[in-house]
Amino acid sequence: MSMGTCTIQTDQTKMLELKQRLKHAEVRKTPPYAVYQIKTSDCVITAYESGKLVFQGNGAEEYAALVAPSVMQKAQSRPTAKKAQAQPKEIYPQAGSDEVGTGDYFGPVTVCATCVREEDVEFLRELGIQDSKAIDDTAIRRMAPKLIERLPHSLLILDNATYNRIHGENNMVAIKSRMHNQAYVHLRKKLGSLPQFCIIDQFVQKTSYYRYLKNERNVVYDIHFETKAENKYLSVAAGSIIARYAFLKSFDAMCEQYGFPFLKGAGSRVDENIREFVAAHGKEALFQVAKLHFANTKKALG
């Protein structure tokens, strides 16, 4: 989908709220019968006296979803609405979340959701937060404490023993879904209410995500899912960095506790690492430090 157009019917209050939220947008000459027209990097928004809001451009659906969240849901169910090339949406406040540790045999799974407000943007840019995957561990250790201090956030760490205990009934995607949801529930509690724009770095289809939450007592709805979101949204990038930091700290603590040089990842070198660990600490101790269902367990121990 290239140039999208989205029209929704709303009221004056919502129109003015939207204009207020997008106060960084360029204000254009007001067309006839319109209340205002503004332009963001990828969307022209016209508010009409009749209560009609018209969104035009690549970002049409995402901006329309700010006023009517169901717009995004409909858009996502259409295969043509893939937003792989979408531009970053500079909408604040925003909340975003990401997880770390799901590809590592050793160590916990961590998830962090953060809230970024307009007044945090400059601070984050100066810190150099963009592509969090490209940031090395040393920089993660330097940046994360500053983010933790500055941003409202919710961090969850699922230790290996608990992970192994629940993994039978819940696959990895189910576990991640529940953790992300839990992070938003906690963040909502902290803030009183969540920003209208919440983003998950997409690891599963939105419909599956909500299916995994069907037995949860509290579910946060209307979340926007996007792949590579850690490169596009400051809130997701910040969440990713804090989650990575928490993972590193847990990993350090494990290495110290066992006096053992655990390896990250899940490649063939890890198989050898597993054998060494078991030789030193016994097979039972693996339950405390590894994700046992990974194929590495069988490869290493037969």
Ligand code: MG
């Ligand atoms: Mg991710």
